[in-house]
Amino acid sequence: MGMANKFSIAYGIAGSLKNQGAALIFTAQSERFKEKISDTIAEFSKHDVFVCDVTNEGEIERVFKEINDRVGNIDFLVHSIAFSDKNELRGQYSQTTRENFLNTLNISCYSLTEICRFLPIIMKDGGSVLTLTYYGSEKVVPNYNVMAVAKSALETSVKYLANDLGEYGIRVNAISAGPIKTLAASGIHEFSKILELERDRAPLKRNVTQKDIGDACSFLISDMASGITGQILHVDCGSSIVGMTI
Numbered sequence: 001m002g003m004a005n006k007f008s009i010a011y012g013i014a015g016s017l018k019n020q021g022a023a024l025i026f027t028a029q030s031e032r033f034k035e036k037i038s039d040t041i042a043e044f045s046k047h048d049v050f051v052c053d054v055t056n057e058g059e060i061e062r063v064f065k066e067i068n069d070r071v072g073n074i075d076f077l078v079h080s081i082a083f084s085d086k087n088e089l090r091g092q093y094s095q096t097t098r099e100n101f102l103n104t105l106n107i108s109c110y111s112l113t114e115i116c117r118f119l120p121i122i123m124k125d126g127g128s129v130l131t132l133t134y135y136g137s138e139k140v141v142p143n144y145n146v147m148a149v150a151k152s153a154l155e156t157s158v159k160y161l162a163n164d165l166g167e168y169g170i171r172v173n174a175i176s177a178g179p180i181k182t183l184a185a186s187g188i189h190e191f192s193k194i195l196e197l198e199r200d201r202a203p204l205k206r207n208v209t210q211k212d213i214g215d216a217c218s219f220l221i222s223d224m225a226s227g228i229t230g231q232i233l234h235v236d237c238g239s240s241i242v243g244m245t246i
């Protein structure tokens, strides 16, 4: 869930999963997104793209039932969805409006909670869920603002959801990805500076790639990570371990 174009983190994840031999099904936010992404998705999947706007009441349950009827059981789910008004991904966090606060948390955090509620109907043999977060949830990153608060809530949700779904044999984890220039990221004011600062601070002295994140995702989703749940794995070239550089 959440491939908008070839720059999306979900595109890198899909590429890695395909290399591992996974059969994939995709959802898109709207008919318009579906139309734009269909050719790209055809590289990965023979199935139709299912439309799912996570803000529409009942849509997640409806889509999962449709997938269950048309395709059957699934083994994993990648939640690569976030949104906030770009006018509030700049300046002071205290200026966040109630409307954008609720919308950001709804799309970027609550959606995972609702998805997990309906997973047992479509992941009957157990499985694995993965979502994407960012370091701005842990330390202040300029302009990340309300999205940072959403990511904090998302990370805590991962732990509670992992606890809830453990009894169904479903694992829930997150990757805290280093910055990558994508459609969503371009809404963050001065994002190119964040990219530069993270690259300079990182022990590996580079930014992460879609492949770095995709391959870590394949690991966490696969049975190689069968004992790992409720965890946040940093895939950021080590940037988050550095407190200060001189």
Ligand SMILES: NC(=O)c1ccc[n+]([C@@H]2O[C@H](COP(=O)([O-])OP(=O)(O)OC[C@H]3O[C@@H](n4cnc5c(N)ncnc54)[C@H](O)[C@@H]3O)[C@@H](O)[C@H]2O)c1
Pocket: 001, 002, 003, 004, 005, 007, 008, 009, 010, 028, 029, 033, 052, 053, 054, 055, 079, 080, 081, 082, 083, 107, 132, 133, 134, 176, 177, 178, 179, 180, 181, 182, 183, 184, 185
């Ligand atoms: N790009 C980065 O630097 C970075 C770093 C860490 C984490 N992340 C996270 O990775 C995830 C994927 O983002 P991305 O950077 O690949 O950007 P992206 O713009 O390619 O993907 C965001 C996706 O969210 C979807 N979306 C937004 N509102 C939706 C709705 N109402 N219903 C359904 N889908 C909706 C969009 O259609 C899009 O496909 C996000 O959770 C983002 O916060 C990104």
